[in-house]
Amino acid sequence: MKKLANLSLLLAVLLYTTNTFGEELGFVKHAATKAKGKSSGGGIEKGLIQMDLSLNLGSNGPVFVGNRFIRGASAGVGFRPGFTFNVDGAVHKYVSVGGYFGIDGGVGFGAGTLGIGFGGRGVFHIYQLIADKANTKVDAGKLDFYMPLHLGGIVYVGTGGSTGSIGGISVGAGLGVRYYFTDRFGVMGELGWNEMTVFKAGLAVKL
Numbered sequence: 001m002k003k004l005a006n007l008s009l010l011l012a013v014l015l016y017t018t019n020t021f022g023e024e025l026g027f028v029k030h031a032a033t034k035a036k037g038k039s040s041g042g043g044i045e046k047g048l049i050q051m052d053l054s055l056n057l058g059s060n061g062p063v064f065v066g067n068r069f070i071r072g073a074s075a076g077v078g079f080r081p082g083f084t085f086n087v088d089g090a091v092h093k094y095v096s097v098g099g100y101f102g103i104d105g106g107v108g109f110g111a112g113t114l115g116i117g118f119g120g121r122g123v124f125h126i127y128q129l130i131a132d133k134a135n136t137k138v139d140a141g142k143l144d145f146y147m148p149l150h151l152g153g154i155v156y157v158g159t160g161g162s163t164g165s166i167g168g169i170s171v172g173a174g175l176g177v178r179y180y181f182t183d184r185f186g187v188m189g190e191l192g193w194n195e196m197t198v199f200k201a202g203l204a205v206k207l
Contacts, residue, residue, distance in 0.1 A: 043144075044128045045093060047089070047090060048096075050089075050204065050207070051086065051087050051088075051207070054083060055201060056199075058078075058197055059079060060172075061196075079106070081105065086100045086121070097121070100121060100150065102196045104196055113156040116157070117196040123149075127145035141180065143177070143179055145176075146176050174190050174192020176190035
């Protein structure tokens, strides 16, 4: 009986010691954190960085030039081939903020021009909210359905012998979707009055 009591005491001390050292070394805490992270689905988290490199498929122009509001064809709606580079950082699981830079070229505003776009934008991650509130089949780590809003400027510089430049303010919103084939790489597309374009599609990278 005494030997059984001593054995039980030894096992209790061993269990306590192992657990204590496990917490000190981070083993127990790491396991709990890993399990928690797995249950989140790998979706949007604060500090997450997302980068997009896309082709502009259908261009637009500034909506304000000087103090004048521009409408219709004067806003440069058409097709000027180019690209846009976006970087967004999550400040909340539903909200990201960042910046963009874009270039396009072609005939517009009366002459051959090179367009340069730049500014900032905010992104509301709609699907992350849906995934948190409902039992969705596709987790938020693979699918990101979102609404971007941007504010910036577009400057057109004459090329090919043409001179002069014109610039204005660009502001607008749209809808976007990203789908990740791996933890980091995927494809994306945005539709609406976006930065320099009404539709863009390209590659998405998550850091």
